[in-house]
Amino acid sequence: MATGETGFDDVTYDLISVQYHALKAGHDYGQYVRDAKNAGRDDIAEFFSSVMAEDSARAKQCHKFLKDLATSSQAGPATS
Structure with missing residues (x-):
């Protein structure tokens, strides 16, 4: 996988982004x-x-995927 400017591969970055936004939205939805x-x-x-x-x-699924990536050779240098 390609590693971008952040040191994370694109898929890892995308999962982190989705997880963050899902958790942030969940907090807002409580209000x-x-x-x-x-x-x-x-209603x-x-x-x-x-x-x-x-x-x-959605956030839990991202977490599972991130755990899987962290233990694989596909994660890139930032997660190893």
């Missing part, structure tokens, strides 16, 4: 759930909860 509940919109709160769970699963 959205509270806002919807405070507005009496449990919307459930929607935000579902979106939050999807991002949590």
Whole structure:
């Protein structure tokens, strides 16, 4: 795999980026759930909860892939 300016290969960088954004969004969605509940919109709160769970699963999957890459020869010098 090609290693970019960061020292990480593109796939590792991409996974880290997706993981970060999924975790950040999950944090923000907690506020959205509270806002919807405070507005009496449990249906919307459930929607935000579902979106939050999807991002949590996405972050966990990225973590698994990153662990796999870290123990392979494909990860590049920054993860070894």
